[in-house]
Amino acid sequence: MTDPQIALLMLGSFVFVILLGFPIAFTLMAMGVGFGYYAYFQPDQAFFDSRVFYLLTQNTFSVMNNDVLVSIPLFLFMGYIVERANILDRLFHSLQLAMRAVPGAMAVAALITCALFATATGIVGAVVTLMGLLALPAMLKAGYDQKLSTGVIAAGGTLGILIPPSIMLIVYGATSAVSVVKLYAAALIPGLLLAGLYMIYVVTRVVMNPSLAPKLPPEAYKDISWTQVFVLLAKAFLPLAVLILSVLGAILFGLATPSEAAAIGALGGTLLAAAYRALTWGRLKEAVFLTARTTAMVCWLFVGSWTFSSVFSYLGGEGLIKDFVMSMDLNTITFLLLTQLIIFILGWPLEWSEIIIIFVPIFLPLLAHFNVDPMFFGILIALNLQTSFLTPPMAMSAFYLKGVAPKHIQLATIFKGCMPFLGLVFVAMAAVYVFPQLVYWLPDLLYGN
Numbered sequence: 001m002t003d004p005q006i007a008l009l010m011l012g013s014f015v016f017v018i019l020l021g022f023p024i025a026f027t028l029m030a031m032g033v034g035f036g037y038y039a040y041f042q043p044d045q046a047f048f049d050s051r052v053f054y055l056l057t058q059n060t061f062s063v064m065n066n067d068v069l070v071s072i073p074l075f076l077f078m079g080y081i082v083e084r085a086n087i088l089d090r091l092f093h094s095l096q097l098a099m100r101a102v103p104g105a106m107a108v109a110a111l112i113t114c115a116l117f118a119t120a121t122g123i124v125g126a127v128v129t130l131m132g133l134l135a136l137p138a139m140l141k142a143g144y145d146q147k148l149s150t151g152v153i154a155a156g157g158t159l160g161i162l163i164p165p166s167i168m169l170i171v172y173g174a175t176s177a178v179s180v181v182k183l184y185a186a187a188l189i190p191g192l193l194l195a196g197l198y199m200i201y202v203v204t205r206v207v208m209n210p211s212l213a214p215k216l217p218p219e220a221y222k223d224i225s226w227t228q229v230f231v232l233l234a235k236a237f238l239p240l241a242v243l244i245l246s247v248l249g250a251i252l253f254g255l256a257t258p259s260e261a262a263a264i265g266a267l268g269g270t271l272l273a274a275a276y277r278a279l280t281w282g283r284l285k286e287a288v289f290l291t292a293r294t295t296a297m298v299c300w301l302f303v304g305s306w307t308f309s310s311v312f313s314y315l316g317g318e319g320l321i322k323d324f325v326m327s328m329d330l331n332t333i334t335f336l337l338l339t340q341l342i343i344f345i346l347g348w349p350l351e352w353s354e355i356i357i358i359f360v361p362i363f364l365p366l367l368a369h370f371n372v373d374p375m376f377f378g379i380l381i382a383l384n385l386q387t388s389f390l391t392p393p394m395a396m397s398a399f400y401l402k403g404v405a406p407k408h409i410q411l412a413t414i415f416k417g418c419m420p421f422l423g424l425v426f427v428a429m430a431a432v433y434v435f436p437q438l439v440y441w442l443p444d445l446l447y448g449n
Contacts, residue, residue: 007317010035024354028304036311059306063299068174073295074262075167078269080287082120085273088130090236097229104206104213106142107152108199110135114156115195119163120244128157128397132404145212146409151417154397155198158389161352162382163191164248171356172378176364180258181251185443186379194428201424243268252446305357325366335370339363340384347388379439386425390418
């Protein structure tokens, strides 16, 4: 077998092994070292003198020394500590009362709560689980349609990987060498567009069929004045909104780097939890533990991925894929459609972190040939990866929600509820294709061309 054929065998073996359920980070490292030993083999060398071991240690040092990745544990800590601040119930309740005149008020309030909370935490599983415990029973008790209610929570909870400050965009920036600051600016309008499409869909469906979401009975709010509603919003909505806007504003306006802003956010989240009297030693210890565990997973994925991709490229696998794509005589649009289709399919068995760290680097060298801006490509991927949480059979948002939903809610019902929102993701992607200024306008305004 030739070296490029060995590279394809390496890639196929990796996909087969992870489908068997082996840990992805360590599978990447094992494959990288194993095939790398073959790639760098010299007959007269001692076993541990192979250059693949130097490659592994050098990649480990590079990842641990990467300034961009420092913001990941800080943003994660902010998210985990805010999650434990017990403000979600106050936020949902106050938004529900404030929007009581809007058709599907509870569903719209749930979407706003999901978007705001997902932005603050960036942790999809946590947002979907908490909203499933809090909002879903309330919506079902009010007579809301099961598919609409579950779809709203499953789709709304995934917005945190797209709307800044998104951890996914930090990982993409580190992988593609694109400025995280510009990625944040580029993702803001598409993220708000998608959230807006979700809300427009819900309101439109309820206007067309009011039985899907009955209005709140007057007795539910007859003793609550608008002044009280404003006070509730001030206590629940404003502190979290100020925290998010402070962190995001510091990044977008160049007042702080993402790492510095993440440190401010971590401190702000801690103070917010203390202000709500939710900062206990147990919760703080749990937040630190979860932060360390998730950060370690991401860092070891980078180590394994960079080792794997280095060996894969050395064997000629990257060149083979590039030549194959070139031979298809694609134009820019068909190339983008093909890559997004591949990423959509990869989202069925894999999570976003594996797709960004392992498979996206395969496409990056091709972008220059097709005149595709890596920043624009990254925003399309961020939109596309919303689908990985909503598409059966591995729709993780649906499984998170099923784990906390009432027993009579079937998984098939949640899948059906996700389908309209899955379609709206494709609508948002099409809008970005047709109107690329949705991506470029804010970065150009803030930082120039």
